[in-house]
Amino acid sequence: MPGRAPYACQPFCTRGRRIAEPAAPTRSDFQRDRDRIVHSSAFRRLVYKTQVFLNHEGDMFRTRLTHSLEVAQVARSIARPLGLDEDLVEAIALAHDLGHTPFGHAGQDALNVCMKDFGGFEHNLQSLRVVDVLEQRYAAFDGLNLSFETREGILKHCSAANARRIEACEPGGIARRFLDPAWPSPSLEAQLCNLADSIAYNAHDIDDGVRSGLLHEEQLQDVPLFGTYREKAAAQFPHLRGQPKRWLYETIRLMLSAQIYDVIEVTRANLDRHRPDSADAVRQLPPLVRFSETMQGQAVQLKRTMFANLYRHPQVMHTTGLAQQVIAELFAAYLAAPETMKPEFAAKAKAAASETELARVAADFIAGMTDRFALREHERLTGYRIMKAGGALQV
Numbered sequence: 001m002p003g004r005a006p007y008a009c010q011p012f013c014t015r016g017r018r019i020a021e022p023a024a025p026t027r028s029d030f031q032r033d034r035d036r037i038v039h040s041s042a043f044r045r046l047v048y049k050t051q052v053f054l055n056h057e058g059d060m061f062r063t064r065l066t067h068s069l070e071v072a073q074v075a076r077s078i079a080r081p082l083g084l085d086e087d088l089v090e091a092i093a094l095a096h097d098l099g100h101t102p103f104g105h106a107g108q109d110a111l112n113v114c115m116k117d118f119g120g121f122e123h124n125l126q127s128l129r130v131v132d133v134l135e136q137r138y139a140a141f142d143g144l145n146l147s148f149e150t151r152e153g154i155l156k157h158c159s160a161a162n163a164r165r166i167e168a169c170e171p172g173g174i175a176r177r178f179l180d181p182a183w184p185s186p187s188l189e190a191q192l193c194n195l196a197d198s199i200a201y202n203a204h205d206i207d208d209g210v211r212s213g214l215l216h217e218e219q220l221q222d223v224p225l226f227g228t229y230r231e232k233a234a235a236q237f238p239h240l241r242g243q244p245k246r247w248l249y250e251t252i253r254l255m256l257s258a259q260i261y262d263v264i265e266v267t268r269a270n271l272d273r274h275r276p277d278s279a280d281a282v283r284q285l286p287p288l289v290r291f292s293e294t295m296q297g298q299a300v301q302l303k304r305t306m307f308a309n310l311y312r313h314p315q316v317m318h319t320t321g322l323a324q325q326v327i328a329e330l331f332a333a334y335l336a337a338p339e340t341m342k343p344e345f346a347a348k349a350k351a352a353a354s355e356t357e358l359a360r361v362a363a364d365f366i367a368g369m370t371d372r373f374a375l376r377e378h379e380r381l382t383g384y385r386i387m388k389a390g391g392a393l394q395v
Contacts, residue, residue, distance in 0.1 A: 005082070007083075011030045011085055014030075014149055017029075029147045030150065033150040034087055036144045037131070040131075041135065046065035046098070047063055049065070050104040061211070062205075062208055071197050072090045074200050074256070075093045084188055088153070088189045095131060095146075096124075096153070096197065097127065103324070103374070106323045110323070110328055114331040117359075118355070118360065118363075121367070124157045124158065126364075127155075130143070132146075149190075152190055155175065156197075163178035177283065182284060184284075185282060187279050187282060188282050195263060199260070199263075207249075209310040223301055223302050224298045229251050229258065230247070234247065237250065262292050266295075270288040323371075326378045327374070333382070334366070345365040
């Protein structure tokens with residue numbers, strides 16, 4: 001089994017935490033980060049946050065929690081043969097969606113529209129805000145006080161304006177790569193989690209889409225990343241043609257394996273070519289954890305097909321449109337009457353020195369909600385129910 005490579009992040013010589021703490025006697029800093037994430041309130045709430053289908057639409061659909069676990073599994077499968085730090089990979093994967101709103105990307109888009117005059121809303125930045133500020137579990141500091149390397153991996157994307165603001169408070173820190181061309185990349189562990197996120201999406205959204213009845217395997221048959229492995233599965237196990245569910249599962253398994261092995265092969269070749277001897281050497285190189293050009297093209301084609309046939313399906317669009325209405329009306333209600341938020345947020349709102357600060361408090365409150373809590377709050381504040389008994393949304 002490969003050990004930790006020199007280009008990996010080293011757990012006993014990290015770039016530290018924002019507030020210094022004594023080392024744990026039995027755990028590395030990255031293990032400690034992972035444990036803090038798992039015990040956080042934001043992590044527990046992921047079980048009731050939407051992936052594609054709203055949480056009340058079925059017990060077997062993915063949630064943000066199951067998605068995060070699947071990302072961690074995929075990422076660790078790749079990290080070990082590459083000699084990367086598996087604990088750091090797991091910590092980043094489990095934390096990457098902590099700032100996601102209720103109702104999935106629909107909720108994020110709606111909250112960004114609400115916040116357009118107040119600095120906008122980015123769920124990656126919100127995940128960082130959760131671990132830096134919003135979690136209130138420890139006596140000595142706000143947030144989880146995670147290591148630099150974990151925080152770097154959480155911040156996958158960042159606007160230039162937000163990067164400049166972070167850089168002003170943390171010179172040469174986690175936002176540097178968004179502003180300094182000489183440091184274009186995060187650690188390999190962070191790069192890996194970003195790609196594992198896409199791999200997990202490709203697999204589980206097919207599974208959920210077919211389970212929902214909105215997506216059919218025939219719609220994906222001509223997409224090489226799916227169709228090739230569907231035929232391979234049937235060729236190896238002909239009886240699967242009479243067992244649609246098992247045929248689908250075997251196809252997805254083969255897809256996952258192919259993508260994982262592709263990433264390992266391409267990344268090894270990139271590491272052999274560039275030979276970085278430290279995590280900082282990695283940060284000064286272009287991204288090294290990548291698909292081959294062929295696999296990248298197939299992944300893009302699959303994503304486009306999924307958008308056309310699932311993410312933009314009329315039933316999904318109708319549901320997410322109503323979910324966006326919930327977010328917009330909650331935001332307006334809290335701006336008009338901040339005292340209607342939970343006491344700790346109402347207190348922050350009362351202390352806000354500007355409308356922008358007030359809006360950010362409202363955004364923090366909404367972003368932390370589960371799907372079902374958001375629906376209950378909407379009904380409480382507006383006086384009407386947007387969800388029928390039995391789960392279907394209604395106007």
